[in-house]
Amino acid sequence: MTVLSKYVDRVAEKFEQAGLSKQAFSYAIVGSALLALGIKASLPLIRRSKQNSCIADYKIEKGSPTPKDIDGSNDDLKLAEAEKLLVEKQLKQKQMIEPGLNKEFLDQLRKLVSIMIPQKFCYETGLLTIHTICLFSRTFLSIYVAALEGAIVKFIVRKDVKQFAIVLLKWFGIAIPATFINSMIRFLECKLSLAFRTRLVRHSYRLYFKNQNYYRVSNLDGRIENADHRLTEDISVFASSVAHLYSSLTKPCFDLMLIGLALMRSSSKMNASILSGKCPALSVTVIALTAHILRIVSPKFGQLVSEEANRYGYLRHIHSRIITNAEEIAFYGGHKVELLQLRQAYNRLVNQMNNIFSQKLWFIMLEQFFMKYVWSGTGMVMVSLPILTGASSNISTANYANDSNISERTQYLTTARNLLISAADAIERLMSSYKEIVALAGYTYRVAGMLDVFEETAQGNYSKATVVENNEMNGIIEFRDGKPIAMGRIIYTDDPGNMSITLRSVPVVTPNCDVVVPSLTLYIEPGIHLLITGPNGCGKSSLFRILSGLWPIYAGELHIPRPVDDRPCMFYIPQRPYMSIGSLCDQIIYPDSRDDMKRKGITENELRSILKMVSLEHIAQRDSFDLVRDWKDILSGGEKQRMAVARLFYHKPRYALLDECTSAVSIDVESSIYEIAKSMNITLLTITHRPTLWKFHTHILEFDGQGSWKFRKMDANEQQKDVLTSQFPNNIK
Numbered sequence: 001m002t003v004l005s006k007y008v009d010r011v012a013e014k015f016e017q018a019g020l021s022k023q024a025f026s027y028a029i030v031g032s033a034l035l036a037l038g039i040k041a042s043l044p045l046i047r048r049s050k051q052n053s054c055i056a057d058y059k060i061e062k063g064s065p066t067p068k069d070i071d072g073s074n075d076d077l078k079l080a081e082a083e084k085l086l087v088e089k090q091l092k093q094k095q096m097i098e099p100g101l102n103k104e105f106l107d108q109l110r111k112l113v114s115i116m117i118p119q120k121f122c123y124e125t126g127l128l129t130i131h132t133i134c135l136f137s138r139t140f141l142s143i144y145v146a147a148l149e150g151a152i153v154k155f156i157v158r159k160d161v162k163q164f165a166i167v168l169l170k171w172f173g174i175a176i177p178a179t180f181i182n183s184m185i186r187f188l189e190c191k192l193s194l195a196f197r198t199r200l201v202r203h204s205y206r207l208y209f210k211n212q213n214y215y216r217v218s219n220l221d222g223r224i225e226n227a228d229h230r231l232t233e234d235i236s237v238f239a240s241s242v243a244h245l246y247s248s249l250t251k252p253c254f255d256l257m258l259i260g261l262a263l264m265r266s267s268s269k270m271n272a273s274i275l276s277g278k279c280p281a282l283s284v285t286v287i288a289l290t291a292h293i294l295r296i297v298s299p300k301f302g303q304l305v306s307e308e309a310n311r312y313g314y315l316r317h318i319h320s321r322i323i324t325n326a327e328e329i330a331f332y333g334g335h336k337v338e339l340l341q342l343r344q345a346y347n348r349l350v351n352q353m354n355n356i357f358s359q360k361l362w363f364i365m366l367e368q369f370f371m372k373y374v375w376s377g378t379g380m381v382m383v384s385l386p387i388l389t390g391a392s393s394n395i396s397t398a399n400y401a402n403d404s405n406i407s408e409r410t411q412y413l414t415t416a417r418n419l420l421i422s423a424a425d426a427i428e429r430l431m432s433s434y435k436e437i438v439a440l441a442g443y444t445y446r447v448a449g450m451l452d453v454f455e456e457t458a459q460g461n462y463s464k465a466t467v468v469e470n471n472e473m474n475g476i477i478e479f480r481d482g483k484p485i486a487m488g489r490i491i492y493t494d495d496p497g498n499m500s501i502t503l504r505s506v507p508v509v510t511p512n513c514d515v516v517v518p519s520l521t522l523y524i525e526p527g528i529h530l531l532i533t534g535p536n537g538c539g540k541s542s543l544f545r546i547l548s549g550l551w552p553i554y555a556g557e558l559h560i561p562r563p564v565d566d567r568p569c570m571f572y573i574p575q576r577p578y579m580s581i582g583s584l585c586d587q588i589i590y591p592d593s594r595d596d597m598k599r600k601g602i603t604e605n606e607l608r609s610i611l612k613m614v615s616l617e618h619i620a621q622r623d624s625f626d627l628v629r630d631w632k633d634i635l636s637g638g639e640k641q642r643m644a645v646a647r648l649f650y651h652k653p654r655y656a657l658l659d660e661c662t663s664a665v666s667i668d669v670e671s672s673i674y675e676i677a678k679s680m681n682i683t684l685l686t687i688t689h690r691p692t693l694w695k696f697h698t699h700i701l702e703f704d705g706q707g708s709w710k711f712r713k714m715d716a717n718e719q720q721k722d723v724l725t726s727q728f729p730n731n732i733k
């Protein structure tokens with residue numbers, strides 16, 4: 001500032017020499033400052049209105065790609081459009097509760113705390129107690145160190161070398177427990193955060209895997225975009241901020257309490273009580289006023305942090321999609337599109353982070369100004385006022401020259417100053433905790449929100465944005481509070497003599513509440529090998545989803561045999577089989593564990609013969625059963641499908657739900673697989689487009705793609721469809 005004012009003076013002199021008055025020069029400076037301010041204020045508005053008009057242009061052009069779209073310069077506009085849609089969607093779902101210090105936050109926090117600390121006496125309360133003792137001891141030590149420093153100054157002023165050396169030694173001696181306790185506080189904070197995290201993770205994993213929630217959350221419900229991010233990153237950050245907040249709230253409270261007492265004691269010794277008269281009023285007024293100003297001007301950190309976490313989660317989601325679908329993307333050469341999406345997601349995150357940084361810049365400046373300067377100034381006034389005014393002092397003027405009194409006062413001032421600095425520091429920490437609390441509100445909102453969604457989806461309550469408007473009128477689905485209600489019933493039959501599956505007037509309804517088949521009635525008993533056909537999207541796989549309990553039943557009844565441990569009722573094999581992490585043995589027995597296998601008394605030799613049934617014996621010869629490899633990449637498409645069939649032969653279910661699961665398997669191996677399955681008394685429910693498989697079935701369920709269906713016994717001609725197809729390809733549909 002000094003340099004600037006000197007420079008301004010020098011320029012003003014030059015202007016005077018050139019014949020311009022100092023007043024005109026001042027007007028010019030003020031004018032240009034106002035102009036700069038005006039530009040700064042209006043520029044963002046101009047930019048925003050320009051952006052809006054561009055978005056409007058883009059809306060008009062949507063659907064017809066322009067050269068601008070193609071060269072990627074319209075990316076920002078697309079992104080803005082996408083973001084707008086997202087916000088509209090969230091508003092529709094009434095989810096735009098602003099995370100901040102409010103009742104919702106306190107309720108959510110209370111709920112999460114009851115998960116993190118489930119009992120009065122548990123590991124976490126033990127850690128908290130030790131942590132609290134350490135924080136308390138640290139405050140005592142700070143006060144003791146302040147007193148020692150005062151004594152050191154006193155003996156320096158008195159020139160008392162011996163006492164000085166003794167106190168200095170004490171000062172060094174106290175450093176050992178003080179540093180240990182400091183380190184211990186950090187250690188305990190980390191342990192506490194980990195303990196909280198573990199409790200939350202265990203609880204949320206339990207919920208995530210309850211009633212196939214991992215499927216429901218991403219497929220049937222639309223509220224959580226990236227459950228993986230919430231389950232890992234958000235829980236971790238939430239747990240550490242709770243643990244940190246505990247120490248950053250309790251330590252300053254102890255500090256204030258004990259320092260207040262220490263100050264009162266030392267000041268009353270000097271008959272210069274800083275806690276009487278106008279001093280406390282002054283300090284309380286200054287602190288309250290500055291705190292109020294800071295609260296008013298504080299940016300909405302909770303909302304900002306929550307949005308940042310959203311964007312970070314989305315970025316990770318795009319990354320994981322690329323990893324999962326790397327081969328497909330590489331075959332398509334889709335790297336440009338993927339790169340663009342990654343960049344857009346990253347830019348969104350950067351924009352949000354920049355926004356937070358710039359909001360923090362001014363807030364921290366103001367905060368520091370109040371805390372470092374305004375409060376220190378007030379503290380200095382408080383310490384010196386009683387001594388300077390000396391109104392209440394009993395120390396006579398005659399004694400002022402006395403060395404001892406001077407050194408006493410110096411000691412008092414040094415100790416009081418140190419204590420006041422510590423107290424100011426404590427208040428600073430308390431006030432900056434507000435920022436942390438608001439940021440914590442953001443994470444609490446995400447973690448508690450996730451648990452709420454998990455609990456609701458586990459009970460079959462789903463919420464999807466696009467559901468209600470289109471379908472409320474169809475009469476098949478009942479809605480309550482805008483949410484579809486699953487009125488259908490699943491009835492498990494326990495009768496070992498009745499292993500049939502019955503569907504009575506069950507509609508096939510997608511998670512978006514599109515009715516694919518209004519009402520389906522079927523009776524399947526062991527030995528009815530059912531072939532399911534129909535055009536794409538007619539609901540073939542959806543029927544399997546309903547039979548497996550993945551999709552809710554909105555009406556009617558489904559009777560299925562209750563699953564028993566050793567022989568599952570149904571076993572589903574998809575077109576793209578899932579390869580788990582683990583050894584070759586783990587692939588065959590999935591989802592059983594080694595212990596389950598031992599319990600069932602199945603040996604490695606039996607596994608070998610299962611592999612032989614699906615013509616995969618060479619894999620067991622190549623690798624041992626215990627070798628852990630990345631089977632997803634090692635096995636070819638057809639081998640993976642055969643491995644999935646090996647699982648079927650291992651589990652020997654009553655019903656096999658085969659969803660084009662042998663589309664990549666050669667026809668001869670496929671036929672032998674079907675024969676073996678039938679010989680094992682497995683009833684086949686097959687979706688296939690291959691005529692060669694018709695002969696293995698006794699009944700057919702035909703969907704027409706318009707919601708109608710036909711269920712009937714196959715005639716002998718139909719069973720020979722593959723032969724007829726090869727002889728008269730044009731006559732067979």
Ligand SMILES: Nc1ncnc2c1ncn2[C@@H]1O[C@H](COP(=O)(O)OP(=O)(O)OP(=O)(O)O)[C@@H](O)[C@H]1O
Pocket residue numbers: 219510511512516535536537538539540541542543
């Ligand atoms: N998770 C989902 N969310 C919303 N709609 C879905 C979902 N899964 C499937 N659908 C819709 O349900 C309808 C039936 O799908 P389904 O998978 O049963 O078809 P399909 O008959 O098996 O077809 P294909 O022969 O192509 O496999 C389709 O219109 C599809 O878009």
